[in-house]
Amino acid sequence: MIEDFRLPDLGEGLPEAELVQWLVDEGDEVALNQTIAEVETAKAVVELPSPHAGVIAKLHAAAGDVVEVGSVFVSFRLGDDSAAQDPADENGAAADDEENRPNLVGYGAAPRSSARPQRRRRGTAARTAEVDTAVLEAAPHDALHAVEHDATDTPPERPRSTPPVRAYAKQLGIDLALVEASGAAGIITRADVEAYAERVGVTGDTASAAPEPAPHREVTSDERETRAAIRGVRKHTAEAMVRSAFTAPHVTTFLTVDVTATTELLASFRADRSLQDHRIGILAVAAKAVCLALRRHPELNSAWDADAGEIVTHHYVNLGIAAATQRGLVVPNIREAQEMTLPELADAIGDLAATARAGRTSPADMSGGTFSITNVGVFGVDAGTPILNPGEAGILAVGAVRKQPWEYHGDIALRDVITLALSFDHRLVDGEQGSKFLRDVGDIMREPGRVMLFG
Structure with missing residues (x-):
């Protein structure tokens, strides 16, 4: 069954949003509440969680597109052939989807299980390629085990942290999947990232570096003016x-x-x-x-x-x-x-x-x-x-x-x-x-x- 997901009102009363990037591709299997895209409204960049567990059937926009609230954003393929069903649920996938359907003004749903939603990786080879070889060589056994576990059939948890911590880890070139969380509810803190960086020998010099300037198009010698859309x-x-x-x-x-x-x-x-x-x-x-x-x-x-x-x-x-x-x-x-x-x-x-x-x-x-x-x-x-x-x-x-x-x-x-x-x-x-x-x-x-x- 194909289920269309329309871009919701994100609680601001704004008529549209710009798609910053997709975090999934067509054919990917996703879990309920897994982040599938980032959109920019007139006020902020917002992460959109998936309202279904299933397979991405079609992406209806490309990065940079301005999408009107209420228009079809992404289509899911639902059913036994696209998403694993909880064997303890005797009422089947339809009942499960009914209970877990999110409130789109708010927005997001909590699954019945107390476990956090899982994010499926796109394959062992692709996942392994994301990890810096130098970091792996310096990483202790438990970190290496985390990477090896990622190649199993059970999809790993998506690391949970705050935006500043994610930005800090990105500056250091550290994959948050390798960092052990000490914060409440499994949240990875800045101290956790610093502790991991010290263990694997990553320096923190880049942490204080100024943010990279926004990319701009080089102006040719015969170009007297440039134009950019007023938005965001x-x-x-x-x-x-x-x-x-x-x-x-x-x-x-x-x-x-x-x-x-x-x-x-x-x-x-x-x-x-x-x-x-x-x-x-x-x-x-x-x-x-x-x-x-x-x-x-x-x-x-x-x-x-x-x-x-x-x-x-x-x-x-x-x-x-x-x-x-x-x-x-x-x-x-x-x-x-x-x-x-x-x-x-x-x-x-x-x-x-x-x-x-x-x-x-x-x-x-x-x-x-x-x-x-x-x-x-x-x-x-x-x-x-x-x-x-x-x-x-x-x-x-x-x-x-x-x-x-x-x-x-x-x-x-x-x-x-x-x-x-x-x-x-x-x-x-x-x-x-x-x-x-x-x-x-x-x-x-x-x-x-x-x-x-x-x-």
Whole structure:
């Protein structure tokens, strides 16, 4: 029996998605919930799990195609001749498929068995070719056994890990199938990858390397211009910024602050062995200062609901962090940021940035934000006039820290100085409220000990 699978609404209300790549071929046998493709919506790259256990009969799109939601995406061949049936199921494959059919808005299904879905490899020769010979020669017995087991009739488990860990392993050239998981529910952590890399003699030098630039087409000497389709993240960002700029009346105010006390504090953190696992920088301090200042100025943590004719004040902070990626600007947010300590915020920012650079930020991570920060200082820029993320009342731009002559205790001294720029929605925030909020953020960054006053 042939079963067509239509591209689902991925929970964003978007009409289409671009196929990034297929992870299966026609004729492949797949398990329920096995990832079969990656698609890019206007917000993120999303992995699509298989809604059936069966054989891929036909792929209805090619990489780069824009597919409308609701159109046929892939066809499966179902039945006894294409997928193994659970011998304990007396009602047959039809009953099994009925129970395991996924909710396509959400999306995915959990099989009756507690075991994780299996991914079938395409053959022993192809699988063996994927493993670096040098790594195999250096690998211990248990790792070699894992590869040998892959050639048996029982398909191996698909390694489970987070997008940053997968990106890190890829940088090191490590196959996650060879890494033993120590995390909860069998999740492979960064520490697991590092431990395996140390065991097999793989260096971690490439882990800190900058991401490879996006491929581009070389322009010939007689070519005066090139054109590219407006779609994906770039299209979504443009639409959101236009909507924000022409809906919310923006006001931007600036404050230049002596942050020498903060940079000295950060230097002491780097020298503290108990904090060496946390990369605490100026952005994390700004994030903490914002969370504290929002307690005193909830107007900056509100939203204008025109349909309901109401102002919605949030009593939590979902802090958006603008991230520049090869695919364009994305603004994922840190949930309940007001509950986090400074090291926790630093870790969350690091994970968020790594996930964004890997192109694995989920749509859910980019919705529901209440206030945002953009770090223009990382590009060597002092200030700017940031545009509000739609639905939010404020966004803070953090500039570069620079050594400058500054008045200090009646004298001129060389100090660490930073410029902060706050844009806010003038429908929700008056100039006085915005200025006082920015002053409080600046006071915390000028004198970190002032956080003791923010109860």
